[in-house]
Amino acid sequence: MQNDILITDEMFEPATLEEREGFSIMQDPTNFWQDAWKRFKKNKIAMISAIFIILITLMAIFVPVFSPFSYDNQAKGSENIAPFVKFAHPLGTDALGRDAFVRLMIGARISLAIGILASLMVVLIGVIYGAVSAFFGGWVDNIMMRIVDIIYSVPSMLVVILLSVVLRAPLTHLFETTSYLKGFAGVGPGIFSIFLTYSLLYWVDMARMVRGQILSLKEMEFVNAARALGAKPWRIIIKHLIPNSMGVIIVTATLNIPQAIFNEAFLSFIGLGVSPPLCSLGSLASDALSGIYTYPYRLFWPSLIISLIILSFNLVGDSLRDALDPRMKSKG
Numbered sequence: 001m002q003n004d005i006l007i008t009d010e011m012f013e014p015a016t017l018e019e020r021e022g023f024s025i026m027q028d029p030t031n032f033w034q035d036a037w038k039r040f041k042k043n044k045i046a047m048i049s050a051i052f053i054i055l056i057t058l059m060a061i062f063v064p065v066f067s068p069f070s071y072d073n074q075a076k077g078s079e080n081i082a083p084f085v086k087f088a089h090p091l092g093t094d095a096l097g098r099d100a101f102v103r104l105m106i107g108a109r110i111s112l113a114i115g116i117l118a119s120l121m122v123v124l125i126g127v128i129y130g131a132v133s134a135f136f137g138g139w140v141d142n143i144m145m146r147i148v149d150i151i152y153s154v155p156s157m158l159v160v161i162l163l164s165v166v167l168r169a170p171l172t173h174l175f176e177t178t179s180y181l182k183g184f185a186g187v188g189p190g191i192f193s194i195f196l197t198y199s200l201l202y203w204v205d206m207a208r209m210v211r212g213q214i215l216s217l218k219e220m221e222f223v224n225a226a227r228a229l230g231a232k233p234w235r236i237i238i239k240h241l242i243p244n245s246m247g248v249i250i251v252t253a254t255l256n257i258p259q260a261i262f263n264e265a266f267l268s269f270i271g272l273g274v275s276p277p278l279c280s281l282g283s284l285a286s287d288a289l290s291g292i293y294t295y296p297y298r299l300f301w302p303s304l305i306i307s308l309i310i311l312s313f314n315l316v317g318d319s320l321r322d323a324l325d326p327r328m329k330s331k332g
Contacts, residue, residue: 036247039323046319049312056309060109069099071106072277083297091301095291103279104301110280111261111306114191115313118198118260119253125199126206127249131237133207134214145211148204156201160263163193164272191274194264202256209252213245247324254317258310265306281306 041047064071068088075097083092083100091100133144171192217223218241226236242249261281267273268282276283281302288298 036323040319043319046315049315052308052312053316056108057112060105060112063105064102067099067102069102071098071103071279074098080295092297094287094298100301103284104305107279107281107284107302108305110274111264114194114264115257115261118195119256121195121199122203122206122256123249123253126203127210127242129203130207130210131214131242134211135218135233135237135241148207151201151204154201156197157263159201160193160197160267161272163197164267167193194267198260206252209248210245213248214241217241217244251317251321251324254313254320258313261306262310
């Protein structure tokens with residue numbers, strides 16, 4: 001039997017500067033979100049799109065607050081001012097003398113708020129539905145997925161239009177007669193129809209994406225370990241499966257926002273969205289049609305903003321899909 005080797009302090013010496021630098025370079029990132037952020041930052045177009053979304057959101061929030069004009073203030077004698085003619089009205093005024101820039105920012109605020117809130121509803125319903133369906137499987141999964149197939153066959157935009165028409169009179173009466181709902185009267189029944197339809201129909205894509213992700217996760221070792229330790233199904237879903245599906249959830253939610261914005265703009269364009277004098281980007285475009293040959297710039301600004309918002313969200317969503325895909329790590 002060999003003698004034990006005596007280890008002394010003299011056997012050790014501090015690492016040199018070159019050795020420390022080489023060790024730090026060889027270290028791989030350990031945080032998934034930091035790694036995804038690094039990959040996302042490499043996409044310059046997506047970064048520009050994200051900056052534009054942040055800027056237009058801040059402008060939509062603060063410009064109407066600090067502007068001396070309100071979206072419904074009518075200035076007699078200031079009708080039909082062209083853009084860049086008066087400093088007080090940088091984008092001109094409409095036929096009633098209302099400031100076009102403030103109304104454009106109010107329209108962007110309404111459209112962004114509807115898109116984000118509708119996407120949050122889709123996330124809440126779709127994630128829970130898809131997670132339950134995938135985790136329990138069997139006959140539960142079969143029944144729940146057949147319900148999804150039925151909902152997929154429903155023409156969603158037609159349902160939105162029908163609900164907007166049917167609910168207009170009762171919702172208007174409800175807002176006018178209920179004291180704590182009078183503040184929502186200006187929004188219009190069309191917007192509530194959008195939210196109702198999204199809660200009924202538009203969550204199916206999210207449910208399918210989450211179901212597919214959780215089906216690939218629920219047989220992994222960490223889930224089996226949680227089962228062996230006696231964790232309840234809801235705890236496994238909330239604490240383990242949904243957090244590991246956040247990449248799919250974030251990407252799908254981001255791509256749902258431009259769809260909701262476009263749907264709201266379309267409904268407002270045909271007169272089923274927000275109620276005047278409140279405006280959205282769709283209603284501003286609709287109002288501009290009456291003077292399209294005389295004042296074409298009135299249609300240009302809302303069309304430009306809504307196109308840039310939808311394009312930016314789509315570019316950010318596509319980049320997030322690549323950044324949150326672990327398979328892209330070797331390509332980053």
